[in-house]
Amino acid sequence: MKLVLQKLGYVVLMLCIISLISFGAIHLAPNSFFASGELNPNITPESLEQLKRVYGLDQSLPAQFFAWFKAMLQLDFGISFASGKAVRDEILERLPITLLMNVISMILVFILALYWGIKSAMKHSKLYDKSIKQVALISYAMPSFYLALLLVILLAVQWKLFPISGLHSQGVSSDTFAYMTDMAWHLVLPIFVMVFGGLGSLILYVRSLTLNILKSDYIFFAKSRGIEGKALLMRFILPNLSPPIVTILGLSLPGLIGGSVILESIFAINGMGLLFYQSALSRDYPVIMGILIISSFLTLLGNMIADLILTKLNPHFKRRG
Secondary structure, X not given: OHHHHHHHHHHHHHHHHHHHHHHHHHHHOOOOOOHHHHOOOOOOHHHHHXXXXXXXXXXXHHHHHHHHHHHHOOOOOOEOOOOOOEHHHHHHHHHHHHHHHHHHHHHHHHHHHHHHHHHHHHOOOOHHHHHHHHHHHHHHHOOHHHHHHHHHHHHHHHOOOOOOOOOOOXXXXXXXXXXXXXXXXXXXXXXXXXXXXXXXXXXXXXXXXXHHHHOOHHHHHHHHOOOOHHHHHHHHHHHHHHHHHHHHHHHOOOHHHHOOHHHHHHOOOOOHHHHHHHHHHHOOHHHHHHHHXXXXXXXXXXXXXXXXXXXXXXXXXXXXX
16 A cells, blocks of 8 residues: 555656646747737737637746646646637547557557467577568558558558548448447558557567577476476466566556557547647647646556556565656
8 A cells, every 4th residue: 555655646746747847848839829810810919819818828837837737636627729628528529439449459469469479489480480570570660650541542442341531431320230330340440550550569579578588497497397388388488478568568558548649640530649639730738738648647557557566466576656
């Protein structure tokens, strides 16, 4: 319990620091959301000043920050400049589809990377190992946006096997099964791109870790006692792979929100990634800050959970912070 309280205190402290730095950096960036209004000949300076007063932008930066931070503690991230909606409502509206895509892809990436990485290491220097390494290197080097565009042109435009964009076809039945099936069909390409793009580095990492484990003395003695196959995997390889994999899994949590910015733009999926991209282009400060804080919280939460799990797996493990 003491360790959990220490970690929570660290999370709160870091969130405060991140909030301050992010708020200052965003507001000190050139231009603003109202810059386009200043170029509009039909808008008067008085109207611009009134808009700034409505959103509290006429106050000093410290005053704006403390007002925003006080509201943020109540999970109120303000009002979007672009839509006029509450930022919290916009995020909650777009969060489910982004979480769904990223959770599915993350689960598939970890399962496939563990399977292929371990099997590749156990068949070291054989044809299977060389083939997996080549696929992993292609995955690592292939830009996700390029692969997405290739798949759209080939499978959606030319062969018409998959829909080009969006989440639902026009005129799709509101029946639950038909609705979900249609959405699943629309998500095949983006999820495939996300999985393929994330596999390469993790396969190579798991393979490297497994090779080091296989070279260790305890594996040599285990084999000398006749332990092979699944018994060797379950009793020696997987337990020693767990700590680094748990750490990577914890660090993957922030990607649940911001990891699909480009893909959501290409496939016209109205999720958090697309929202962040549009808000950054228009300097919609409240939305940007809301997404940044949630992403930062997930990063810190992921680190905390990973540390607690590692401490449980190995009581001698301790990490500062």
